[in-house]
Amino acid sequence: MADNRGSGVWVVAESRRGTLIPAAFELLTAAKSLAAQRGESVTAVVLGGAQGVEGLAAAGAAKVLVLEGVDGAVDDAAAAALAAAAKSGAPRTILLPATVSGRSVAPRLAVALGAGLAADAVALELDGEKRLVATRSGYAGNVTLKVLVKSVPEIATVRPMAYPRASVNGGAGTVEKAPGDASAAKARTKFVSFAADTSGEIDIGAAEKIVSGGRGLGDPKGFELVRELAHALGAAVGASRAAVDSGWIPYKHQVGITGRSVRPRLYVACGISGQIQHMGGMKSSDVIVAINTDADCPMMKAANYAVQGDFYKVVPALVAEIKKARGTA
Amino acid sequence: MALKIAVCIKRTPASTSVAIDASGKVQTKGLPHGINPFDEYALEEALRIKEKLDGTVTVVSAGEAEAEEVIRGALALGCDDGILLADPAFAGSDGTVTASILAAALRKAGAQLVLFGKETTDGGSGQMPSFTAAWLDCPSAIGVRKVAAVSDAEITVERGMEDGVDTLTMSLPAVVAVTKEINEPRLPSLKGKMAAKKAPVAKWTAADLGLDAAKLGGAASPTQVLSMEPVPARPAGVSIPGGTPEEKAAALVQKLKEAKFI
Numbered sequence: 001m002a003d004n005r006g007s008g009v010w011v012v013a014e015s016r017r018g019t020l021i022p023a024a025f026e027l028l029t030a031a032k033s034l035a036a037q038r039g040e041s042v043t044a045v046v047l048g049g050a051q052g053v054e055g056l057a058a059a060g061a062a063k064v065l066v067l068e069g070v071d072g073a074v075d076d077a078a079a080a081a082l083a084a085a086a087k088s089g090a091p092r093t094i095l096l097p098a099t100v101s102g103r104s105v106a107p108r109l110a111v112a113l114g115a116g117l118a119a120d121a122v123a124l125e126l127d128g129e130k131r132l133v134a135t136r137s138g139y140a141g142n143v144t145l146k147v148l149v150k151s152v153p154e155i156a157t158v159r160p161m162a163y164p165r166a167s168v169n170g171g172a173g174t175v176e177k178a179p180g181d182a183s184a185a186k187a188r189t190k191f192v193s194f195a196a197d198t199s200g201e202i203d204i205g206a207a208e209k210i211v212s213g214g215r216g217l218g219d220p221k222g223f224e225l226v227r228e229l230a231h232a233l234g235a236a237v238g239a240s241r242a243a244v245d246s247g248w249i250p251y252k253h254q255v256g257i258t259g260r261s262v263r264p265r266l267y268v269a270c271g272i273s274g275q276i277q278h279m280g281g282m283k284s285s286d287v288i289v290a291i292n293t294d295a296d297c298p299m300m301k302a303a304n305y306a307v308q309g310d311f312y313k314v315v316p317a318l319v320a321e322i323k324k325a326r327g328t329a
Numbered sequence: 330m331a332l333k334i335a336v337c338i339k340r341t342p343a344s345t346s347v348a349i350d351a352s353g354k355v356q357t358k359g360l361p362h363g364i365n366p367f368d369e370y371a372l373e374e375a376l377r378i379k380e381k382l383d384g385t386v387t388v389v390s391a392g393e394a395e396a397e398e399v400i401r402g403a404l405a406l407g408c409d410d411g412i413l414l415a416d417p418a419f420a421g422s423d424g425t426v427t428a429s430i431l432a433a434a435l436r437k438a439g440a441q442l443v444l445f446g447k448e449t450t451d452g453g454s455g456q457m458p459s460f461t462a463a464w465l466d467c468p469s470a471i472g473v474r475k476v477a478a479v480s481d482a483e484i485t486v487e488r489g490m491e492d493g494v495d496t497l498t499m500s501l502p503a504v505v506a507v508t509k510e511i512n513e514p515r516l517p518s519l520k521g522k523m524a525a526k527k528a529p530v531a532k533w534t535a536a537d538l539g540l541d542a543a544k545l546g547g548a549a550s551p552t553q554v555l556s557m558e559p560v561p562a563r564p565a566g567v568s569i570p571g572g573t574p575e576e577k578a579a580a581l582v583q584k585l586k587e588a589k590f591i
Binding site: 016017021073074075076079098099100101103104105106107108110111112114115116117118119120133136137138139140141142143144145146147148149150151157188189190191192193194195196197203205206209233251252257258265266276277280283287288289295301302303304305306307308309310313314316317318320321322325326 | 342344345346347349355366367423424425428450451454455456459460462463464467468469470471472474485488489490491492493494495496497498499500503508509510550551552553554555556557558559560562563565566567568569573574575577578579581582584585586588590591
C-alpha cells in the first residue's frame, strides 16, 4: 500500500543516440513485478527523448515521462534532472540499468535524494515490509549477496540480461513530456564527441549469445574462426584476458572480472581454460559450451556441453553443421 | 601551483576464493591481502600526470590499520604521501557512507584530481568513484581508457561506452575511474621502497574529518547486507560424444537445436 513516503516504481529508460537500449525493457519486467506486489504502477523516465518511447507504454509502463532538454550523456545533468523529477514525483523505487551511464548516474541520484543504492542487482524482491532486496554477486562471482535497501526512495542498478525484455503487449500507458530541470548541475562537464563503434559487432553486454576465444587458439588468426562461428550463431564475440593481453583482439571484447561481466543465454568458450577471473564474468550464463583439448580444465568441468577436441578442426565442422541445420549451407 | 592528485586505493584479499563463516560473513581474516589490482592502473596514471604537470600524488585508503601496507606499497611507486582513514565508527559503512568519508578526506587534503581503479575485487560494483564525486559535488567519469589532456584547470578523457567511446572535458576538481586499458603499471624501485618506509602516512579519524559519528557505520547506512552465500558449482554437464570433429559437431548442434539456440 502506498504511504506518504513515496509510491510507484520508476524505470530510468536509457537511450543511446536516440534509441532506447534493450535493458530498458528488461527493467520494465523487473519493475512490473515489484509494482504488482505493492499494488503500484510503473513509470518509465526517458532523458532527452528517444525514438519509440510509446513502446515503453505499450510494454507496461502506466506512464512514460520524457524529460526534455536533458543530455543523458552528461552524468551531472542526468542525475540533477532525475533528482528534481523524483522529488516532485516521489516514487518509492527507482531502477537504473547497470550500464556505464546507469552506474555513473545512480550514485549521484542516491546522494541527491538521501537514498540507499543496491548496485548491480541480478534479481529484485520485496521483504515482509515490502522493502527492496537486491541479489548481487561479489568476490568474482563466488559469493551471492542479498542487500536490503532501508531508505525511501530505494534505488537499484540492474545488470543487463538479468531479466527478460518486456514485450509490447498493447498496454495503454500515456506519454507525458516535461522540461527536464538540470539547473542544479553546473556546466562542469563538456561533452566533446562520441566515436561510434563501427565494427558492426554485437555488444557483449547485451548479447543473447557469445562466442569467446582464449589462449588455446594459439594465434590471433583463431579469432577469424571465432567470428565465423559467432556469425553462424548470431552471437557476439568475446575473449579471455590472455587473448586480449596478447593483442589478438581489443579490450572491449574482454569477458571476466578484469573485463566485463556478461550473462548470455549461450556462452561458447573456445580454447579458454577457465581461470577464476574469467569464470567470474560469465559463469551465470544459462548454457555454457566449452571447446578445448584439455577435458579436465575448469571451463570443461563447468560446461553444460563439453567438446574435447582441436578448435581448428571442431569449429569449421560446427559452422558447416549449423549452416546445414539452418538450411544456409 | 602544482596539481594535487589523489588516488583512492583499497586493500583486498589476494584471492577471490573465499569461505563464508558460521555467521554468514565472508571470512577474510588471515588470508593474504594486497592492493586491489585495478588500483594499480589508477596509481600509474596519477604518477604519469604528476610527472607531466609537476604535481603531487596522495594515496588515500579507508580501512583497518592493515591498509597502511598497501599505502606504503603505493608510496614505493613514487607517490608523495598517504592518508589512512581508520576509526571504529567507520565499520560497516555501505557504499554511500564510505564515499562520504573518502570525500571528506579528499576535501581536507585539497585534492583537485581524484583517481580510482574501475572496481574492487571483493565487494566490487564499481560505484565508489561516482558516489565520491557526488559527495564532492564535482564531475566524474568512469570506464576511462585514456587521459587525452590534463591541466591544472581541466581534464579531457576518453570513456569506453557499450557502443563506442565518449570524449568528455571536465573542470577540476574531478573524479576519474580508469580501466586496465589505460596503461601498463610500473614496478617499485629499490630506492622507492626505501623512501616509502620513511614517507609520511597520516591517520585520520571521524573527528579529524569533522564527521558526525551518528551518520557513519552500518546503523547509519541506507543499505544492509542481509546474507552472503557461496555460489554452488554448476552441475556437471555432458561430454559431447563422437570420434571425429564432424561427429562431435553434429552431436553438439543437435543439443543446441533442442535448446532452441539454432
